Amino acid sequence: EIYHNYFFDEPAFNTHDGGYVPLEVADAPEKPLAIPALLKPDKETDTDIWYTVTAQAGETQILPGQKTKTWGYNATILGQTIIYPVGKHIHVALENHLSELTTFHWHGLIVSGPYVDGGCHAPVYPGETKHIDFTLDQPAATTWLHAHPCPSTAEQVWHGLATMVLVKDDHINSLPLPHNYGVDDIPLVLQDRRFHENNQLDYHADYDPDGVQGPTAMINGTVNPVFDVTTQKIRLRILDGANRREWRLHFSDDLKFAQIGGDSSLLPEPVYLDHLMLTCAERAEIVVDFAGYHDGQTVTLFTDDTPIVKFKIHQFAPDNTTLPDHLLTINKPKVDSKTPIRKIVMSGMDESVMMDNKKFSMQRIDATQPVGQAQYWDITNSNSPESGMVHPFHVHGTEFLVISRNGQAPYPNEHGFKDTVGVNPGETVRILVRFDLPGVYMYHCHIIEHEDGGMMAQIQTYYPDKPMPKYKLMDMDTL
Ligand code: C2O
Ligand code: CU
Ligand code: CU
Known part of the structure; x- marks a missing residue:
């Protein structure tokens, strides 16, 4: 499929x-x-x-x-x-x-x-x-x-x-995957910028509380990049490193590819796609097979209608390796039926963004969870479906599983461990969260201006059989 x-x-x-x-x-x-x-x-x-x-x-x-x-x-x-x-x-x-x-x-x-x-x-x-x-x-x-x-x-x-x-x-x-960094195993950091006078950035001039954007795609810091393909297959490790922009990726000729990994692990098995959307901070590892192309041709990666990377095909040796059908066994943590479901709401846009009706406060602990205990978190985006934004929800210090979206199955390419999940306006995404280490961890929208604007909170995790340690938390004044 x-x-x-x-x-x-x-x-x-x-x-x-x-x-x-x-x-x-x-x-x-x-x-x-x-x-x-x-x-x-x-x-x-x-x-x-x-x-x-x-x-x-x-x-x-x-x-x-x-x-x-x-x-x-x-x-x-x-x-x-x-x-x-x-x-x-x-x-x-x-x-x-x-x-x-x-x-x-x-x-x-x-x-x-x-x-x-x-x-x-x-x-x-x-x-x-x-x-x-x-x-x-x-x-x-x-x-x-x-x-x-x-x-x-x-x-x-x-x-x-x-x-x-x-x-x-x-x-x-x-695993039989491309592993040769820089040759067939390629990082792709997707960002956008606006260049002002003398090619300089001006964050404050471009400021938008819903996320700063620019009209120029910058991939690994390169504008209008070309990559020389010298192997039949390449693995792209794609990161949405933009402050606010989502990327809707597809190749010329609708070339299909295999997604093998998400944010925090491989997927259980490869998922074949010809379109892929990433929200801020999400990652996808994909394997692209250029078998149908030959020396001198170009394959272009687009977001919407804008070309962002050109792949120039050179001569390559035939590669008959096939991707394994099974990549990773996901052991789903067991949830005790007595464990309540944590409810989290991301609300607002612009300056009014909030997490659970509060702005972030550095010295306030908003929630607690015992180390080792798996818990469902229901993440709601209360923006209106007509005019709201997708808020990418991220948790520090853990990798979670996406369980459902409005009670329906998650997307086919989000069955691995993740740390960031895009939540549509009006949607509730259920994730399964377990922390392995004690500490204080932030969770927030990864539209970075929303995070800075207060759509963020923090959770303390603790060993249930030990006293809760007190951590020294910064406040805005000591910064
Ligand atoms: Cu990418 Cu709070 O983090
Ligand atoms: Cu947001
Ligand atoms: Cu983080």
Whole structure:
């Protein structure tokens, strides 16, 4: 079976909202797609690995003419790609070379909150270096690192503070999938920007409380990118790294592809599609087979009608490997029938966005949940189906399963573990959430301006047989 639609409610696509900025093809020459370098560990042993991640300012040649002032991790924009092996003890030095405080949030990693997780309670001040360490026990996935200082997450991400973090384990390494980073295993960070005078960004000029957008697609920091295809099959690790934009992806000729992974794990089995929609912070791993093309042809990836990446086909050796029918066994956590269902409501638009009728407060704990206990969360988007937006709901420090949408089966490509789920206006999405570690974790809409605007709350998880620890939580004044 091949799916031909985006699954989401069509009237709720962001085109519906008055503030929508359509994409336009930039008047700039084509450029090779930037492939971020892999971050080299400082040191590695059989059991441990050490990295240094530096937030820094720089200048990037994005458009012809003046370079753009940008921020990045170990790079001038976005960052080097980090690989975290499951099971090893990971040590990371977090260096802030910026002139303002930032935080290093590991979106999608199961690490303890609120400090290692890197949300707003874990500031690293200018000139400071902090050290964290953790061991991952989670399936292989495409996750990411981004800044998360409240309430300027959106602005820092807009400047470039976002990069991919690939979690790898023995299972993924053993599967017949493209694994050759930069050759047939390609990260694609999808973002949009507006370039002002002298090619500079101006976050404040473009500010929109429903999410900042620009008319120019920027993929891995490249405008009008071209990728040279030298193998029959490529795996794309796609991240919606935009502040607000959804991407409605399809190839020229409606070339079909296999989605093999979602946010936090592989899917149980490949799902064949020719259309794919991602909301902010969601990830999809897809495998594209160019068997029907030959040297000299071009295949274009579009969002709606705008071309965003061109794939130039070169000669490749025939590849007869087939995708496994089964990719990952999902063990669904058991829910005790006495456990109540948690109800969460995302409401409002513009400045009036709220989570459960409240604006975010850094020192307020909004909910608690015992470690290890699986619980259903019913996430409602109370926007009107006629004029509302899709709000991508994200939880830190966990991976959840999507159980239902308004009581119906979830979309066919959301049967793996996820950490972000798009909720249509007027819809209630049931997810199954379990935390493995004690701590304080945020949950919020991942339209980043909605998050900064207060559509966010936090939950404390705890060992039921131990006293509840008190964490030092930042407040806006100490920032
Ligand atoms: Cu992508 Cu609170 O995070
Ligand atoms: Cu997160
Ligand atoms: Cu939202």
